[in-house]
Amino acid sequence: MLPDMPPPAHAAPEIVVDAAIPAGNLAFVAIDGDTVRLRKDLRDTEGHWIYWAFRVCGAEGRTLAFEFLDPLGADAPDRGAVGTRGAAVSTDFGATWRWTDDVRDDPRDPATGDHASFSRFTWRFGPEDGEVWFSQTIPYGEREWGDFLSRHEADRGRVFETGTLCRSRKGRNVECARFGRLDGEAPLKILLTSRHHCGETSATFVLEGFLEAVFDDDDTGRRLRETAEIRAVPFVDKDGVVEGDQGKNRRPHDHNRDYGETTIYPETRAIRDMAAAWTAGGAPPVVLDFHSPWLRGSWLEPDNSNEYAYLVGKPEMEDRQRRFCEILERVQRGGVGFRAGDYYAFGRGWNTGRNYAAGASIIQWAIREWPESPLVASFEIPFANVRGTTLRPDVLRAFGRDVAAAVIAMMAEKR
Numbered sequence: 001m002l003p004d005m006p007p008p009a010h011a012a013p014e015i016v017v018d019a020a021i022p023a024g025n026l027a028f029v030a031i032d033g034d035t036v037r038l039r040k041d042l043r044d045t046e047g048h049w050i051y052w053a054f055r056v057c058g059a060e061g062r063t064l065a066f067e068f069l070d071p072l073g074a075d076a077p078d079r080g081a082v083g084t085r086g087a088a089v090s091t092d093f094g095a096t097w098r099w100t101d102d103v104r105d106d107p108r109d110p111a112t113g114d115h116a117s118f119s120r121f122t123w124r125f126g127p128e129d130g131e132v133w134f135s136q137t138i139p140y141g142e143r144e145w146g147d148f149l150s151r152h153e154a155d156r157g158r159v160f161e162t163g164t165l166c167r168s169r170k171g172r173n174v175e176c177a178r179f180g181r182l183d184g185e186a187p188l189k190i191l192l193t194s195r196h197h198c199g200e201t202s203a204t205f206v207l208e209g210f211l212e213a214v215f216d217d218d219d220t221g222r223r224l225r226e227t228a229e230i231r232a233v234p235f236v237d238k239d240g241v242v243e244g245d246q247g248k249n250r251r252p253h254d255h256n257r258d259y260g261e262t263t264i265y266p267e268t269r270a271i272r273d274m275a276a277a278w279t280a281g282g283a284p285p286v287v288l289d290f291h292s293p294w295l296r297g298s299w300l301e302p303d304n305s306n307e308y309a310y311l312v313g314k315p316e317m318e319d320r321q322r323r324f325c326e327i328l329e330r331v332q333r334g335g336v337g338f339r340a341g342d343y344y345a346f347g348r349g350w351n352t353g354r355n356y357a358a359g360a361s362i363i364q365w366a367i368r369e370w371p372e373s374p375l376v377a378s379f380e381i382p383f384a385n386v387r388g389t390t391l392r393p394d395v396l397r398a399f400g401r402d403v404a405a406a407v408i409a410m411m412a413e414k415r
């Protein structure tokens with residue numbers, strides 16, 4: 001257009017696609033008509049990973065297709081960007097989220113019902129949708145943790161208290177909160193962690209659900225308040241959670257390969273020091289570490305494990321872990337449909353010694369520290385689907401409650 005020409009009276013607003021949201025992650029954008037091509041930002045990840053989050057402004061009334069390109073640079077489609085229910089989407093600045101497949105009817109895989117494309121989703125922007133947020137996963141960060149605590153503010157100092165584990169490398173406060181019996185006399189100690197891999201948000205909804213159980217007016221809640229002190233570190237890789245890193249396979253190694261002879265992250269050092277002081281001279285703690293797996297798999301294949309929730313087997317703890325899985329299958333009331341037979345025994349699928357060549361995990365460290373612990377285990381909880389059931393925050397929280405009930409049931413069995 002010539003410089004002295006007035007703008008057309010009905011100019012379409014310019015579409016802006018950027019990463020200016022909490023935990024935003026986006027490295028490249030090109031808008032071509034109704035197609036937006038994108039690349040996620042791998043940052044210091046070794047190889048490829050799955051996380052991205054961005055917002056779109058100025059697309060009111062339009063239908064856009066979002067196509068992810070290989071983040072390692074080729075113009076090929078990204079084979080690991082869009083999960084089994086499409087993208088997570090929020091039209092209220094992150095207050096609530098749903099999956100695009102709840103609303104849009106993008107093509108499904110005829111065998112599984114999953115969102116067919118690994119690299120593409122579409123969205124129809126309503127006339128009021130001036131700013132819409134999209135993410136690979138339903139986010140869980142400082143805001144969601146604060147919302148959870150604020151729902152229980154009346155019990156602060158009685159049933160829970162917040163504290164600081166340490167400062168992150170970038171000077172952020174790394175949360176460590178206590179729940180249950182707070183007088184230091186609890187016979188049962190339970191350490192809960194998530195986000196050793198910062199992108200694994202479904203894991204923190206489960207951790208929150210476990211903590212919700214402490215407030216419940218039922219047998220599990222009463223026993224937790226009377227007999228257990230829980231220490232929870234919801235965001236182990238705090239900087240990655242806030243900044244929207246991939247986290248998994250971070251160079252030179254990630255937070256869950258930092259429990260060997262030497263440590264490089266302040267959070268893992270602080271977890272070890274805190275746990276040692278907390279448990280000195282007392283009974284060994286229960287240690288549960290929550291993860292989310294890769295983006296998606298096929299729940300029709302038994303070892304293709306990314307679409308069911310399972311416990312990751314360790315040979316030194318296999319008897320107790322299998323017993324726990326049986327109890328959890330029996331006591332569960334939520335909708336995840338946990339199966340003891342999904343126990344991912346050492347040697348199955350990806351769970352081999354090779355997976356730990358880069359360094360020891362928190363679970364390996366905890367088993368070494370407390371071989372007599374009633375239970376040390378990590379869980380993998382999918383992002384969006386378990387065997388055809390769509391995962392949303394309430395389903396994930398209900399699973400966390402079930403895990404809490406199973407811990408209490410297992411401890412009751414030991415007496």
Ligand SMILES: [Zn+2]
Nearest residue numbers: 197200291292
């Ligand atoms: Zn993980």
